[in-house]
Amino acid sequence: MSRYPYTDACDFIRSRVTDYSEVHGMRLPTISRSQASQARQAIALALGIPDEELAKKIADYARASEGDQ
Numbered sequence: 061m062s063r064y065p066y067t068d069a070c071d072f073i074r075s076r077v078t079d080y081s082e083v084h085g086m087r088l089p090t091i092s093r094s095q096a097s098q099a100r101q102a103i104a105l106a107l108g109i110p111d112e113e114l115a116k117k118i119a120d121y122a123r124a125s126e127g128d129q
Contacts, residue, residue, distance in 0.1 A: 065120075066097065066119075068119035068122055069114070069116075069118035069122070070097050070100065071096075072118055072121070073096040073100060073118070074089040074091055074093065075089065077091050078090060100114060
């Protein structure tokens with residue numbers, strides 16, 4: 061089963077909301093996929109576009125920018 065677009069979009073959002081972990085010595089996500097999904101849905105509503113359309117846009121951007129990180 062594909063993670064596209066919803067899980068990919070949520071993982072991209074989670075990758076941008078991080079905090080440094082002293083225990084792990086790296087930056088880790090501070091929100092869950094569920095919380096990222098709720099944020100994505102709220103943004104889609106505010107923009108007046110379907111959630112699926114926003115999820116695809118975010119997932120496509122995430123895939124295109126993978127090499128830039």
